[in-house]
Amino acid sequence: MIRVLFVCLGNICRSPMAEAVRNIVKEDGLSDKIEIDSAGTGDWHVGNPPHEGTRKILDTNRIDYIGMKARKVFTGDLTRFQYIICMDAENLGNLHRMAGYSETGFIGRLMDFVENSEIDDVPDPYFTGNFDEVYEMVTEGCKGLLKTIKEENNL
Ligand code: 4NP
Numbered sequence: 001m002i003r004v005l006f007v008c009l010g011n012i013c014r015s016p017m018a019e020a021v022r023n024i025v026k027e028d029g030l031s032d033k034i035e036i037d038s039a040g041t042g043d044w045h046v047g048n049p050p051h052e053g054t055r056k057i058l059d060t061n062r063i064d065y066i067g068m069k070a071r072k073v074f075t076g077d078l079t080r081f082q083y084i085i086c087m088d089a090e091n092l093g094n095l096h097r098m099a100g101y102s103e104t105g106f107i108g109r110l111m112d113f114v115e116n117s118e119i120d121d122v123p124d125p126y127f128t129g130n131f132d133e134v135y136e137m138v139t140e141g142c143k144g145l146l147k148t149i150k151e152e153n154n155l
Pocket of ligand 1: 008009010011012013014015040044045124125126
């Protein structure tokens with residue numbers, strides 16, 4: 001099983017959106033090969049469903065998020081998941097600090113998977129309020145990530 005963990009700060013806006021976009025994995029018939037989860041580096045929203053803005057854009061696009069609840073990322077995640085994909089430089093720094101010198105899965109940013117992207121970070125809609133922009137970026141990033149995973153794992 002290939003395991004992918006999306007990480008953001010609160011695990012209520014950006015990373016649950018990326019997790020929900022797992023519908024593209026289902027459409028490719030790869031649900032039994034790729035497992036997807038999300039977590040936050042902060043614990044303020046642990047146990048909460050995705051943010052209203054994230055739910056709204058997912059509803060608009062008929063993407064389900066049933067049962068999704070925020071959780072905090074923990075050290076064990078870094079070895080359990082082969083692809084640990086975060087949203088911005090702050091998440092990246094926090095994950096690298098957590099990892100220390102231990103061996104982990106690949107840790108990178110979602111926008112690394114968008115060819116010729118001029119933007120490295122997915123802006124935080126919790127502060128910008130722009131969930132539409134984030135949805136576009138997250139879907140592009142997830143498509144690129146899926147392409148890479150398929151290439152790297154001969155799927
Ligand atoms: P997210 O957005 O990292 O995309 O889930 C945030 C959600 C909550 C907070 C910050 C960012 N917060 O400070 O509570």
